[in-house]
Amino acid sequence: MLNPVAHHRTVTLGATDITIPPLGIGTWAWGDRWIWGYGSGDYSDADLRAAYEASINAGIALFDTAEVYGLGRSETLLGAFAAESAVRPVIATKFMPYPWRLTRSAFLRALRGSLERLQLEQVDLYQIHWPFPPVALEVWMDALAEAMDAGLVRAVGVSNYAMQQMGRAHDALSRRGVVLASNQVHYSLLHRKPDTNGVRQLCQDLNVTLIAYSPLEMGILTGKYTPDNPPPRTRRWQYRSGLLAQVQPLIQRMREIGEAHGGKTPAQVALNWLICQGVVPIPGVKNVRHALSNAAAVGWRLSNDEVAELDELGRHLS
Secondary structure, three states, X not given: OOOOXXXXXXXXXXXXXXXXXXXXXXXXXXXXXXXXOOOOOOOOHHHHHHHHHHHHHOOOOEEEOOOOHHHHHHHHHHHHHHHOOOOOOEXXXXXXXXXXXXXXXXXXXXXXXXXXXXXXXXXXXXXXXXOOOOOOHHHHHHHHHHHHHOOOEEEEEEEOOOHHHHHHHHHHHHHOOOOEEEEEEEOEOOEOHHHHOOHHHHHHHHOOEEEEEOOOHHHHHHOOOEOOEOOOHHHHHHOOOOHHHHOHHHHHHHHHHHHHOOOOOHHHHHHHHHHHOOOEEOOEOOOHHHHHHHHOOOOOOOOHHHHHHHXXXXXXXX
């Protein structure tokens, strides 16, 4: 069972009995060489272990991974860190519906592979990573329900599902007596599609937790990057032309708002804005500094006026 550090308010994962902190940790960078440069000397396994421990000690005991992150390396690292931890974190991972995976037996093999790498008999949240064809999403919902029945997972979710796909997933699971706990999508001050495509509203209507990946837009909302100091080339594809210049007034306003809340950084303001929306952001970490920065985004709240102002500023840039 989860034993979170008590100084952070917890929230309930969808309509399940699982409680989680209002912010988690995404582990895409753990083992990923192509986008994040794992193994290049920028950060090491020791850095990731220290970041994990710092997150746990700060009460952030929710970690999201996937079998495709680092081709399984992310799950392996997270499993090793969690096995040595005195605190049992909530662990979420994902199944990738590759086009050659056509059956529920393939699903089960993938799930068991993830459990082995994570050193778990049961994972807290198992998600379908994308709504890819050719297999109908109802087939994967049946597979999730069977995994629940077998005691291999505590809760089930989806990721990158549009509104209609999410509704179908919810209905298919409901027929099996299983709740859809979450939908993990790209959402931030600068990426507002869940506000306009119906996903966020449907999450609210169905009591499904919206988990936000890339909540800091790969660093752009930290204020670290400017037109004169762009991100590494492997991440520049994320930003449309001119965005680094266009976002600077928003970053400056976030600095001003952060100062009014005891010296919070733009990153912490951006994460708190999501928390104020009832969303669970999962920023990444590579080191202790990242972990402590993320943790400082909780335990306080922007005012309603500040939330509305940032909403408007970000909407013009999305």
